[in-house]
Amino acid sequence: MRDAVQDEIIAQFDGLEWLDKYGLLISYAKELEPMDERFRNEENSISGCQSKVWIRTYKEDSRLIIDLDSDAMITRGIISLLLKVVNNRPPQEVLDLDLYFIDEIGLKSNLSPARADGLASIIRRIREVAEREVN
Amino acid sequence: MRDAVQDEIIAQFDGLEWLDKYGLLISYAKELEPMDERFRNEENSISGCQSKVWIRTYKEDSRLIIDLDSDAMITRGIISLLLKVVNNRPPQEVLDLDLYFIDEIGLKSNLSPARADGLASIIRRIREVAEREVN
Amino acid sequence: MTDFKKDFPILDKEIYGKQLFYLDNAATSQKPNLVLDTISDFYRSDNSNIHRGVHYLSEISSEKYEKARQKVCDFIGAGNPDEVTFTAGTTDSINQVARSLEPVLKGNEVMITGVEHHSNIVPWQLAGAKLRAIPMDFDCNLLMDSMEITAKTKLISISHVSNVLGSVNKIKEITGIAKDHDIPVLVDAAQSIQHLPLDMKDIGCDFLAFSGHKMYAATGVGVLYTSERFSDIMPAKGGGGMVDRVTLEETTYLDPPLKYEAGTPHIAGAISIGAAIDYMQNIGMGRIRKHEHEVYSYARDRLLETDGVTVYGNTEEMCGSISFNLDGIHHYDTGLILDKMGIAVRTGHHCAQPLMRSLGTEGTVRASFALYNTKEDADMLIEGIEKVRMMYA
Amino acid sequence: MTDFKKDFPILDKEIYGKQLFYLDNAATSQKPNLVLDTISDFYRSDNSNIHRGVHYLSEISSEKYEKARQKVCDFIGAGNPDEVTFTAGTTDSINQVARSLEPVLKGNEVMITGVEHHSNIVPWQLAGAKLRAIPMDFDCNLLMDSMEITAKTKLISISHVSNVLGSVNKIKEITGIAKDHDIPVLVDAAQSIQHLPLDMKDIGCDFLAFSGHKMYAATGVGVLYTSERFSDIMPAKGGGGMVDRVTLEETTYLDPPLKYEAGTPHIAGAISIGAAIDYMQNIGMGRIRKHEHEVYSYARDRLLETDGVTVYGNTEEMCGSISFNLDGIHHYDTGLILDKMGIAVRTGHHCAQPLMRSLGTEGTVRASFALYNTKEDADMLIEGIEKVRMMYA
């Protein structure tokens, strides 16, 4: 099922050269609200990434609120896009989402288990949280 | 330096097919006087061979007498040829010998360190004994 | 039956001016074009170190390596790919288990069989375990009823198929008994992975070891399957790629499979195992089994019919190897003469000295078959044997 | 200077539509045609298991394998080929030594340096030894005068060249000191064997470890040199090919090198190391050193001149790797962007977490050079870095 937010992201990246895509990711990174320093700790970190990634989640009005941050800009940029798509939705919706934009804007390689980047780990973690909230 | 005994062996093998060479080796094997059972023991055995090989040596009138045997016929045949060339000579002569017949009758591969057959081990052992007797 | 020989370039070879008949497959198998091309393509267009790389080649290499792991997982019916680690071969796999279990094995006992390869004997001795063998009858059938499990038995480690006899051990019976005693089981599949379909869920063993080079893949690579149940044993080796946090004082490890893969693995080798699996699965394991069974039975029957030949071992199911001797003729002589007729067999103790002692021989001649062997190869072997006998008449 | 790139087919490759600039050689090197053809020819016309074979292919394979051992022996100036054993790689080599020396090391100390790769840290921890590091200054020069050898120091194990910094450690000074205290020395030559001429007689170490895949040869193979002085240590692994007599009660071993080569070795891999040595010697190690030094110094100087770049380490002699960071830019970002320009570098901790802690960073960008790299590659790297900086401006 297509989803307006993802389609808009895809349209933005469409036809861009790699360096321009990364430029765009960097500008998205700059938009992302940084996570409060005191939450950027070991406990909230997601392992298996080359850059550090921190996650916090909580429920508000039966919606899943996700706060993500990273010390690397490109990871932040990807995180920023990801949050546009998954943040602030009912947990079941998060679980049902098909994150096709990742593949379509050319970041699929960042998803491969081989890549230590850990976009896959981030998504896996979000799904786990959503699953827990649904049950 | 050419040597009459080796040259005769070479002439005999010259032009033969492999199976005929082996046939000839088998007939040489049958000529070889078997070593007395009681000497075919662990102590006299040469390791590193796929077939068992036993060796006894002693000096007689300043000549090195070598007694060799094996449980495999082709090894016995080779041993039989080898003894024709090296047996019953002064130790220094044994050391000086160039055993070119092995190469020329096509048994060089049996000499290679790779081949576990151990013709190389047998020759090494004979040389060691001769060396000891010279010193 | 299609002619699989055409897929293996080496089998075209002539030696001493004669066509090669390769019957030393239990020692190592030949490689099909698919495997050769996969290795070559890897080095020519993907080669890079894997994991933690940010660049394109590293990503491609990592992906192909992990895909090979997944293929092995599916091929042996493992629960998940984390149970599959690449090693340097069967011997390395077994040594790793021996090393990891050493704290438990030291001063205790490992139960093996009387047909084991040295690689399933010496590692346990180095780990400080005593060995006991499941008794067997004259035909080398394991006598399960006489197996003496004691309080000291901490592991059962058995070959699936004997590399000497071709006898197939009933490993499911053994895992059944082991389960009753809660003893882990290692299966040495060096001689079965290329012949029989294997399913970890069905067999129910805890460890499985095999080599790439005997299953149409590269040398220097193997597999160790470790059931999830044992995902917390100590790694046998330390190094890059398997650690989480390292200080001079203390180190923490990643989860399996990475935890068990210290250092740069044999990347090309692992990928070649994937290709070998593809090759076998393209034919179909059932079809391979059927063809091999036909050729093996034919060869065995012809040997049994030949005068002056002693064939060793006789169990219900058999595959791969046949061991024999010509009466009154040294196995080494037989091997040397067959070689000169272009027939490659192996002779000697086949790294199974305890079995040789049970058989009452110093060594045997072993002809061992792969999927590309045919009845014609068996006929050549018999012809060769007749010639050897004539030479000794 | 001839263009060596033409000998390496992969270097022709385009990625993301751009020419590949491969600067990840410390992780693994690419393979010249000579090595590729040697591997392919082996599998296509010689492949067989080695030792104890009576047949033609086995003999050819054994001969080529032993010839490779002799080449390694000559290449590193070992006393004799029995001191050379083939392993699965540097990590495996070091683990074998750790396993063999465990009785001596357990509860005692191993002296390392602060720049070590995890593969020269974790094996000693697994063997139950405590680690101490030779202190170093800010530039990562080892401070030999501050090295504290105690009665518990049973081994000194040091890398010849740091895989992170490219710093060359003065191993001859260390073997000198070690000799005074009668302590054995292991040299991890993973990052020097491909760059610097090595001579065991001159260096005077007891063990030397390196990997094939970093010296233009196959993956999954390495070397362990063990000085004759240590020819009687226990083997780290047990299995086929290394035993003399095996019973269930007791096993006796062959002499080195076979004693240390349990199981079927990586035959094709060992032979590929021989071919890689031929390739390097055809050029000449002196000529390689001269060319690499020129390119390395040029690249390092250009990096030092570039604004906003921090370069780590600074020792008298350097080769191979250069580690750096762009101020305010995460190493991972730098690596990802360089990748998209076709420039392959590695980023992260490079399996040297203790060193990262000393450098006060989570990770670095590492460009590492091989004999085929040129000043043009260095220029591309600088150009790439400028672009990264612009994107973050």
Ligand SMILES: Cc1ncc(COP(=O)(O)O)c(C=O)c1O
């Ligand atoms: C200095 C050093 N030691 C050891 C190793 C481990 O080598 P391998 O992964 O080939 O076993 C490496 C390679 O990364 C290294 O650079």
Ligand SMILES: Cc1ncc(COP(=O)(O)O)c(C=O)c1O
């Ligand atoms: C039954 C069995 N186990 C173990 C091994 C050892 O395999 P590798 O030499 O590949 O480590 C072999 C191979 O000879 C074997 O046949």
